[in-house]
Amino acid sequence: MKYASYLLNIVLIGALGFVGYKFVYDGNVATGSEDRIAVILTAAEKAKVLGEMRGLLETSQAVLLAATSDNVASIPDIVRPYGMAATENESITMVAKLPLELKTMGFDAHRAMDALGAMAADGASGEDIITTLAGAMSLCITCHATYRFVAEEEMN
Secondary structure, rough: OOHHHHHHHHHHHHHHHHHHHHHHOOEEEEEEOOOEEEEEEEEHHHHHHHHHHHHHHHHHHHHHHHHHHOOOHHHHHHHHHHOOHHOOOOOOHHHHHHHHHHHHHHHHHHHHHHHHHOOOOOOOOOOHHHHHHHHHHHHHHHHHEEEEEEEEHHHH
């Protein structure tokens, strides 16, 4: 009886480990074209992710305009919708499909928006804001060079 209990524990731990690995690290990916990893999502999930990326890009452009037109004080309001608060209602099912590196870059991009807002609120110069944004944009470049999003329906 003790042996069966140990065996059951080992099987359960292995199963939990596998599920944890798939959820946290691996994601739902396939070998993609263009030397990029294809992240497989539903069409709605793909549209949401791409919309969020466009929003981050538009926000970055608005930050650049504010920083170069001596309107740094407006930056906290510009970036707030795309800071970490934007991630609070993400679908766990969708997030589970993303590889760990992609999740990390995405969360880092949202944290960068919060950091830009904090810098601006603390009186940073437009030049400092631009320098910080330029560093954060490396996340965007790395992500776009590494991944592409494919709707499940496109895989057939």
